[in-house]
Amino acid sequence: MQPKDLMYTRSHEWVRVNGGKAIVGITDHAQAELGDVVYVELPKVGAVLSKGDVFGTVESVKTVSDLLAPVSGEIVQVNEKLPDTPEVVNEEPYDSGWMIELNMSKPDELGELMSSEQYESFIEEH
Amino acid sequence: MTYIPNTDSDRKQMMAQIGITDIEELLSDIPGSLKLQRDLNMPAGLSEMELKKLGIETSERNTSCHKYASFLGGGAYDHYIPATVGAVISRSEFYTSYTPYQPEISQGNLQSIFEFQTLVCQLTGMDVANASMYDGATALAEAAMMAAHITGRGNWVVSGCVNPMYLEVMKTYAWASGNHVLLSNRLSLRTDVEDLLSSIDRQTACVVVQNPNFFGSLEQIAEIESAAHEAGALFIMSVNPISLGILKTPGEWNADICVAEGQPLGISMGYGGPLLGLFACKSEYVRHMPGRLVGATKDKENRTGYVLTLQTREQHIRREKATSNICTNEALYALAASVYLCTLGREGLRRVADMCFQKAHYAAKNLAKQTNVEVLSKDPFFHEFVVNCNRSVDEVNAELSEHRMVGGLPLGQFYPEMMGCMLVCLTEKRTKSEIDAFVRVLAK
Numbered sequence: 001m002q003p004k005d006l007m008y009t010r011s012h013e014w015v016r017v018n019g020g021k022a023i024v025g026i027t028d029h030a031q032a033e034l035g036d037v038v039y040v041e042l043p044k045v046g047a048v049l050s051k052g053d054v055f056g057t058v059e060s061v062k063t064v065s066d067l068l069a070p071v072s073g074e075i076v077q078v079n080e081k082l083p084d085t086p087e088v089v090n091e092e093p094y095d096s097g098w099m100i101e102l103n104m105s106k107p108d109e110l111g112e113l114m115s116s117e118q119y120e121s122f123i124e125e126h
Numbered sequence: 127m128t129y130i131p132n133t134d135s136d137r138k139q140m141m142a143q144i145g146i147t148d149i150e151e152l153l154s155d156i157p158g159s160l161k162l163q164r165d166l167n168m169p170a171g172l173s174e175m176e177l178k179k180l181g182i183e184t185s186e187r188n189t190s191c192h193k194y195a196s197f198l199g200g201g202a203y204d205h206y207i208p209a210t211v212g213a214v215i216s217r218s219e220f221y222t223s224y225t226p227y228q229p230e231i232s233q234g235n236l237q238s239i240f241e242f243q244t245l246v247c248q249l250t251g252m253d254v255a256n257a258s259m260y261d262g263a264t265a266l267a268e269a270a271m272m273a274a275h276i277t278g279r280g281n282w283v284v285s286g287c288v289n290p291m292y293l294e295v296m297k298t299y300a301w302a303s304g305n306h307v308l309l310s311n312r313l314s315l316r317t318d319v320e321d322l323l324s325s326i327d328r329q330t331a332c333v334v335v336q337n338p339n340f341f342g343s344l345e346q347i348a349e350i351e352s353a354a355h356e357a358g359a360l361f362i363m364s365v366n367p368i369s370l371g372i373l374k375t376p377g378e379w380n381a382d383i384c385v386a387e388g389q390p391l392g393i394s395m396g397y398g399g400p401l402l403g404l405f406a407c408k409s410e411y412v413r414h415m416p417g418r419l420v421g422a423t424k425d426k427e428n429r430t431g432y433v434l435t436l437q438t439r440e441q442h443i444r445r446e447k448a449t450s451n452i453c454t455n456e457a458l459y460a461l462a463a464s465v466y467l468c469t470l471g472r473e474g475l476r477r478v479a480d481m482c483f484q485k486a487h488y489a490a491k492n493l494a495k496q497t498n499v500e501v502l503s504k505d506p507f508f509h510e511f512v513v514n515c516n517r518s519v520d521e522v523n524a525e526l527s528e529h530r531m532v533g534g535l536p537l538g539q540f541y542p543e544m545m546g547c548m549l550v551c552l553t554e555k556r557t558k559s560e561i562d563a564f565v566r567v568l569a570k
Contacts (some may be wrong), residue, residue, distance in 0.1 A: 039413060059413075064444050 002027065003094055007110060008119035009070045014094065015113060022071055022110075025098040026058060026089065029123050034060035037089040040082040042099060047075045051109050055100060058089065071109040073102035191395065193530065195560040199510050199551025200340070200535040201262070201289055201387060202395045205368065205478070206555050210469045211392040215462050225257070225418065225454045229434040235457065236432035239420040242460040245467045249370050250384045251377020252406035257418040257455035259403025262387025263292040266334065266364050267299035268416045268450055269383040269405065273332035273360040274305050275449050276414050281329045285317040285350075286310045287339035288364065290540040296334075305331070315341040315512055316505050323353045330359040332383075337365055337373070341549065342486070342510025343503060347379045355380070360411075367391055367404060367463075369508045371479025376406075383407045392466025393459050402459040412436065416450030481554035482509035489552050489561045496569035502547065510551045512537065512544075515568060519548045526567050531560070 006014040012030035016023040031037065039059040049055055049069040056067040078100050082089065089097040104110075114122060132140075141147060153161070172180065196204040215221060219234060226232035239257045246255035259265040270282045282300060284293065286309050293309070300307045310322035317335060326333060333354035337345045347363075354361040360382040365373075368390045376384035388402030389395070407415055413436060421435035470478060486509040493513055494501045503511035513534070515522050523533035534548035541547075552561070 041413070064447070066447065 002029075002116040002119055004116045006094070006116065007070070007113035008116065008122075009068065009113060010122065011068045012123075013068060013070050015070045015110070016098075017110065020104055020107065021076065022073065022102045022104050023098050024055075024067075024070055024100050024102065025093055026067070027119070028093050031090045031093045031097070034058065034065065035062050036060055037086045040079075040086050040089060040099065042078040042082065043075050045075050045078060048105075049073060049075070049102070051106070051112075059086075067099065069102070070113060071102065071104050072106045073104040075100055076103050077101040191532070191555075194527075194532050195530065195556060195564070196532040197526075197534050197550050197552065197556070197564055198532050199342075199553075200549050201291060202398060202401070203366075203368070203390045203551065203553055204395060204555055205390050205392075205553050207392050207394065208466065208469045211462050211465045214465045215458055220458060220461055223457070225457045226434065229420075229432070233432055236420050236434070238461050238464065239418075239455070239457060240422055240432050242464045243420060245464055246404050246406050249367055249375070249467065250365070250386070250404070250406045251375030252381070252384050253377075253409035254412050254415070254419075255404065255406035256415055257420055257457070258388070258460040259385075259405050259417055259452060260456065261399065261401035261403045262364060262385060262389075263289070263295040263403075264452075265385035265387075265403030265405045266292050266362070267296045268452070269362045269385050269407075270296060270305070270332050270334060271299060271303060271450065272383060272407075272411070272414050272416060273362060274303070276360060276411060277331045277358065279329050279331040279359070280305045281308055281325075281327075282306065282332055282334060283308045283322060283325045283330050283354075283359070284310065284334040285322060285336060285339065285345070286312040287315070287317050287341060287343070287345070288334060288336045289340045292336070292364065314505065315339075315343045315503055317345055317350070319346050319349055322350060326353050326357045326359065328357060330354070330357050332360040332362050334362045334364070337363055338369055338508040338510065341503065341512050342507040342551075344373070344506045344508065347374075351380050366508065368475070368479050368482060371475040371477070372483060373479075373508070382411065388456075388459065388463045391463035392469075393462050400456065400459065402456045402463060404463075414449065417452045418455050478554050479508075482552060485509070485554070485556050485561065486511060486550075486552040488558075489550065489556075489565065492561070492565045493550075493568060496565065498570075499568050509553065510549055512547055513550055513568065514547045516546055519546060522548070522568060525570070526564065529563060529567060531564055531567070 006016050008014055012027045014025055014027050037058055037060050042056045050072045051069055053069045054066045055069050057064050058067055079098050191204045223235055226235050229236055243255040259268060274280060282305055284307055297307050308325045311318040333350060335345050335350055337347060339345055351361045362383045363376040363381040365376055365386045367386045367388060384406045386404040388404045393402055418434055419436050421433055423431055423433055425431045490501050490511050493499055498516055500514040501511060502514055519536035526533040534550040537547040537549055538545035
């Protein structure tokens with residue numbers, strides 16, 4: 001169900017690793033729980049984050065949730081299309097709904113993330 | 127009739143449940159030295175007839191601005207309130223309702239708030255206004271908080287001519303939120319612009335001015351606005367809504383956030399409150415705006431309907447992550463302001479503002495001719511100005527009171543160097559004979 005090539009956090013972000021860079025979004029499970037996403041607030045390129053820092057917020061008709069950095073690093077790119085088309089977070093959470101790209105400063109932190117199987121059982125338990 | 131529905135047996139049951147035998151045990155953490163060691167000195171109850179008599183006798187010990195000519199301003203103002211305001215806001219559909227928490231069933235209420243927001247936008251020239259705040263002071267502090275969230279910076283650069291009571295509220299908010307108020311000097315009765323600009327840097331979240339300022343003077347807005355924006359800070363204006371009948375709007379000044387005390391718009395002074403905070407901003411900042419926001423939409427049958435929108439920012443949803451703790455508004459007074467503005471219309475508001483301005487300048491001109499008082503306001507001012515009485519302001523005000531006049535605000539309580547000075551306010555209500563009588567007492 002969850003893409004096998006991604007890694008996952010307990011706060012329902014996914015990470016796609018590409019060399020020293022990591023692309024981050026929220027999972028299909030997260031978007032389904034949130035309901036219709038109406039706004040995504042993203043950081044500026046150049047912002048430096050530590051693992052666990054709030055890098056933005058995602059607002060649905062029900063609630064506003066913080067987005068947490070899965071790994072430490074500097075923002076090299078944000079998805080500029082999200083402010084105008086937040087619905088893609090619901091429609092294609094793993095593709096055009098991506099949020100930020102980080103230049104990882106501590107790639108070792110990837111080891112603390114979950115595999116798709118681990119995330120699958122994590123959401124079944126919670 | 128008792129107003130407490132719990133019976134003795136209810137109480138016993140509750141006490142047994144939590145393991146106490148006496149209500150006093152709930153208060154055991156309060157040291158005995160702080161407790162009143164006797165019963166409250168409460169007189170016996172009165173009949174309705176007796177109570178009404180007591181109420182009338184007590185209220186007659188007060189006077190009011192219906193009986194006295196008021197020259198007092200400094201934040202709350204004695205404007206004429208058209209009869210339409212009372213007629214509309216005393217309708218029980220409005221008078222007894224609270225800010226809507228089940229918005230979909232309160233369409234009329236929501237519509238009144240939506241129209242209020244529209245009027246505030248038209249008045250201030252801003253893109254979007256909220257459903258109102260508690261008062262002008264908290265609206266200003268919330269504006270600075272909002273700027274801190276938007277910019278991620280912690281310094282609030284504030285004109286030294288902002289209402290000193292508003293400054294106290296701003297300092298409290300800044301203290302509690304880890305932000306800093308950097309207050310500029312004053313140059314005579316205006317902001318020392320050079321000093322203000324010298325505090326602006328890359329740590330500046332916002333630059334705050336009041337226009338007309340606390341002394342009634344008009345500030346040099348253009349210079350301050352451009353310096354704020356060059357530094358990437360937000361420019362915040364606190365204004366008097368009546369003055370916008372003749373002055374440039376905050377929208378025209380390129381303010382990012384505009385706040386105001388809405389009391390002059392058809393709301394009685396009420397011994398200082400409750401008041402009405404107006405809050406408006408540029409549309410790009412709407413998601414950071416505190417308070418409630420009513421939007422217009424269509425239902426599935428394509429009929430116009432009103433909804434609370436962007437509620438997800440509010441504390442009852444975001445809890446500890448909300449950026450403001452206001453989840454309400456001043457619905458009834460927002461309606462009063464709407465009725466006031468609609469009664470006057472554009473032309474009426476312009477005329478009220480013009481009368482305030484003309485009467486203030488007539489009073490200042492005549493005071494300036496007197497030898498023993500000095501008009502300190504040399505810069506352009508709206509409807510308030512400062513007079514040095516060269517004697518105790520309390521003494522002057524006591525004499526004015528004998529002539530059924532309420533004198534100006536003594537400024538020494540805020541600025542020790544202004545002992546003997548009063549802030550004089552003129553509204554459209556003051557007549558020529560009242561102004562002349564006021565000048566005679568001050569000139570004595």
